[in-house]
Amino acid sequence: MLALRKIFFLFFLLSQLTVFHNFLHSQTRIEDAIKKNSKHKFKSIDELANFISSNADDDREKAYGVYYWIATNVVYDVKKFMKGKPSFSKPEKVFEKGKAVCEGYANLFKELCKQMKLNCEVIAGYSKGYGYQPGKPFTEADHAWNAVQIGAEWHLIDVTWAAGSIKKTLFGARFVTEFNNDFFFLPPKEFVITHLPEVPMWQMLNNPVPIKVFSASNEKIYAHLKTTNPTNYNSGDTVNNFFSMKVPERSIKYGAMALEFNPQNIVPLALSVIVPLKYKLENTYFTFYDKTVRQTDSIIGMAANAVELLKNNKSSKESVKELVAINLINGYEVLSELYFIKSELIKKKEKTSANFDSLLVTSKPIIESLEKSVLLNRETKNTKQFEKTDAALCNAYKTYLDQYSAFLIKETDEKKKKNIQKEITETNRNAKKIIVSNNSCFGFAKALQ
Numbered sequence: 001m002l003a004l005r006k007i008f009f010l011f012f013l014l015s016q017l018t019v020f021h022n023f024l025h026s027q028t029r030i031e032d033a034i035k036k037n038s039k040h041k042f043k044s045i046d047e048l049a050n051f052i053s054s055n056a057d058d059d060r061e062k063a064y065g066v067y068y069w070i071a072t073n074v075v076y077d078v079k080k081f082m083k084g085k086p087s088f089s090k091p092e093k094v095f096e097k098g099k100a101v102c103e104g105y106a107n108l109f110k111e112l113c114k115q116m117k118l119n120c121e122v123i124a125g126y127s128k129g130y131g132y133q134p135g136k137p138f139t140e141a142d143h144a145w146n147a148v149q150i151g152a153e154w155h156l157i158d159v160t161w162a163a164g165s166i167k168k169t170l171f172g173a174r175f176v177t178e179f180n181n182d183f184f185f186l187p188p189k190e191f192v193i194t195h196l197p198e199v200p201m202w203q204m205l206n207n208p209v210p211i212k213v214f215s216a217s218n219e220k221i222y223a224h225l226k227t228t229n230p231t232n233y234n235s236g237d238t239v240n241n242f243f244s245m246k247v248p249e250r251s252i253k254y255g256a257m258a259l260e261f262n263p264q265n266i267v268p269l270a271l272s273v274i275v276p277l278k279y280k281l282e283n284t285y286f287t288f289y290d291k292t293v294r295q296t297d298s299i300i301g302m303a304a305n306a307v308e309l310l311k312n313n314k315s316s317k318e319s320v321k322e323l324v325a326i327n328l329i330n331g332y333e334v335l336s337e338l339y340f341i342k343s344e345l346i347k348k349k350e351k352t353s354a355n356f357d358s359l360l361v362t363s364k365p366i367i368e369s370l371e372k373s374v375l376l377n378r379e380t381k382n383t384k385q386f387e388k389t390d391a392a393l394c395n396a397y398k399t400y401l402d403q404y405s406a407f408l409i410k411e412t413d414e415k416k417k418k419n420i421q422k423e424i425t426e427t428n429r430n431a432k433k434i435i436v437s438n439n440s441c442f443g444f445a446k447a448l449q
Contacts, residue, residue: 027181030055030065034072045095045108049115059118059150060185063157066112067184071162074108075099076175078166081130086319105160106144119149123156124268125197126214130166130173137215139264140315141198145183154204154239156191158183189225193218198268199257201238208233211262248276248286266309267324273306274331281337288341296342303338307331332379339373340389343396356407356420363400367427370396371434390435397431 033055042048052065077087077099087101088094091111094104106122113120127143145158162184164177183191188204192214200208207229213220245253255272258265277299280286288296310324310331343366350366353359370393377386401424408420 027061027064027068030061031068034065034069045091045111046115048095049112052112053116059116062116062118063113063148063150063155064181064184066109066116067157067159067162067181068179070105070108070112070159071179072177073098074105074163075177076160076163076166077101077104078173078175081166082173084317084319086322102144102160105163106146109146109157109159113146113148121147121202123147123197123202125195125202126211127196128194129161135216137264138196138211138262140267140317140320141265143195145195147202147204155185156183156188156195156204157185158191158195192225193221198261198265199254200261201235201242201257204235206233206235208235248280251276267313267315267320270306270309270313270331271323271327273302274310274327274334277303277334277338278330281334288338289345291341291345293342293345296338296345300335300338300342303331303334307335329380332376333382333385336373336376336380336382336385336389339369339376340392343369343373343392353403356404356411356416359400359403359407360423363396363403364423367393367396367400367430371430374434394435397427397435401427401431 030052034052037051042051048069052069053062056062056065074094075098080087081101087104088097088099089104089107091104091108094100094108100108103122110120110122122144123146124141124144126138126141129143143160145156145160147154147156149155162180162182164175164179166173167176192203192205192209196209196211196214197203203209205225207224207227209221209224213224242250242253251272253272255269258268258272281288288299291299307328310328313320313324315321315324346362346366346369350362353362370389373389374386374393377389380386404420404424404427408417408424411417411420
């Protein structure tokens with residue numbers, strides 16, 4: 001029996017060595033093919049993807065070809081990194097300029113994989129790269145890398161760190177180009193020593209490392225990895241469940257997981273609310289007009305909280321500040337549109353009012369929603385949206401002030417007349433304050449003065 005076990009083990013070891021040898025051979029082959037074509041300027045990402053695909057025997061080789069080409073053809077934009085400013089991030093620009101920071105590397109890797117029908121994700125997270133200080137807590141993601149799916153398995157890749165490293169100089173820092181394949185399909189238990197995703201599922205571990213352990217020391221990480229998982233958490237199942245969700249819901253789920261994992265990191269939660277809401281509002285096959293007013297209020301509350309999170313962001317990084325500024329504008333646009341929709345939903349239920357009190361129940365929330373919509377839109381550059389909300393508010397002022405005045409004339413009770421007059425005065429005051437001279441309501445506003 002013992003002899004059979006030894007034979008089986010030797011057979012297994014031999015088969016694994018054969019697989020490893022074959023892969024090393026394929027790596028060398030695809031590297032040689034890329035080196036021979038280094039003088040050939042690929043005209044597009046498509047052309048490069050076709051070249052890599054035609055020189056690879058399987059999906060793993062395709063992924064390695066992408067990894068090798070990017071690492072040896074894209075230079076790290078150390079100047080932008082040192083200033084905390086964003087570099088080229090769109091795949092087309094990274095491909096064209098041959099320069100980027102981590103986000104650009106990861107985005108180009110994903111795009112090339114997409115061209116070759118490989119499932120690939122960009123993973124944002126915390127890293128122990130240049131400038132890392134042991135023990136210092138992580139408050140926001142500072143790095144990006146990739147996960148690529150080969151068959152049923154996801155594998156981790158960092159093509160930025162494969163390209164070289166930043167070295168200190170007398171005048172600051174410079175990037176030293178030096179290819180290494182250490183970060184291609186590195187096992188999760190090794191990858192997590194230096195890379196911690198914003199959401200634990202991308203650690204690919206069933207006993208994820210907490211952020212406090214990651215920031216404390218490598219020794220504590222190793223100790224944690226030796227412990228067993230006290231819950232039924234399964235990384236693979238979590239990833240599968242995540243991708244079974246629709247895109248907007250998936251984004252919100254991501255933000256919630258990121259904040260739960262690290263309460264100091266508020267940006268993902270804010271973006272995961274604003275981005276999908278903006279996406280839904282811009283796509284006609286999504287509608288918010290089938291919601292109730294209460295449901296719309298709930299969505300407004302969620303968007304308003306997201307905007308507050310962005311407003312309170314204290315990041316000193318220029319790249320993060322820029323991202324926050326862009327999405328604050330998006331947040332104001334989303335809120336403006338949601339308040340407009342709320343006014344329309346209330347208007348749908350509007351009935352002929354028998355008295356002033358019943359009119360106020362409908363008119364006041366409509367006017368208030370439209371006022372908020374217009375004021376929020378002043379924070380943006382969306383002229384089309386402003387014209388729509390501004391015109392709706394103007395019509396609401398005209399309509400309801402006329403109706404208020406009609407009830408004032410009919411009313412005989414002095415106390416009720418006082419209340420109606422008070423509402424007319426307040427509505428006039430708001431109209432004068434909110435309506436600007438360059439819009440279609442200027443004549444109406446002037447008449448109020």
